[in-house]
Amino acid sequence: GWRSPGGLRSMRVDSGVPLYRQIEAELRDRIRSGELPPGARVETEVELTVRRGVSRATVRQALGGLIADGLLEVRRGLGTYVTAPRFEHTIGGFYSLSQEIERHGLRPGTRVLAIGIQPADKSTAEMLALEIGTPVVALRRVRLAGEDPLVVETSYLPASRFPGLELVDFRSVHLYDTLAAQYGCRATRARETFAPAKVTDEEAVLLNQAIGEAVLHIERVAFDQDDARIEFCRSTIRGDRYRYAVELRPDR
DSSP states (O other), X not given: OOBOTTSSBOOOGGGSSOHHHHHHHHHHHHHHHTSSOTXXXXXXXXXXXXXXXXXXXXXXXXXXXXXXXXXXXXXXXXXXXXXXXXXXXXXXXXXXHHHHHHHTTOOEEEEEEEEEEEEOOHHHHHHHTOOTTOEEEEEEEEEEETTEEEEEEEEEEETTTSTTGGGSOTTTSOHHHHHHHHHOOOEEEEEEXXXXXXXXXXXXXXXXXXXXXXXXXXXXXXXXXXXXXXXXXXXEEETTTEEEEOOOOOOO
């Protein structure tokens, strides 16, 4: 073999392949094989330059290709790291975050921050077509991929429609599964609006993000089989781990 102690292969000047391409290909192989797992720190430009005996510009070009492909990310003041998997939701259909997390080989989890009954404020009442002050169940959670927090969300549901819902332990069961099993209520459609934003101080702590990082704010209203409003949900989603996709088709 022709690997060096640092894990990268020795540079082959006579191979006809540019040096930066050799470094890029080797790092790409190490990422795909799992030798460099998500979250792993990659050697710095200086370390790679010294170890490989190439110029700083060559190393920068190699890392730049992997960053452009989404395999590496630069964390300001910390260095260059292997990116964690991004979760994607194609707009136009219902979506299970838990199933998407499992598809990437990770275990979905939930941390319940608070649950209880409170009076609906103006915006919640409007979204659920209720009178202001009507009791609603408020469920605030952090959704996890393995140990990594992805989403902070607060769901509001009419308390009279779902008596006892505030007593359910949502660390181990899903909200929509509970609505179907215990109340005969199925969510059949939802309407979402979303907008880019910067994470708040509280959200930054919950999502393990730096203050000011980009996030996605989403508001969703879910409807049941009778087209009645059953849930209003506000979510804050990490911009570095989640994206929405739109599938476009020509008019016929």
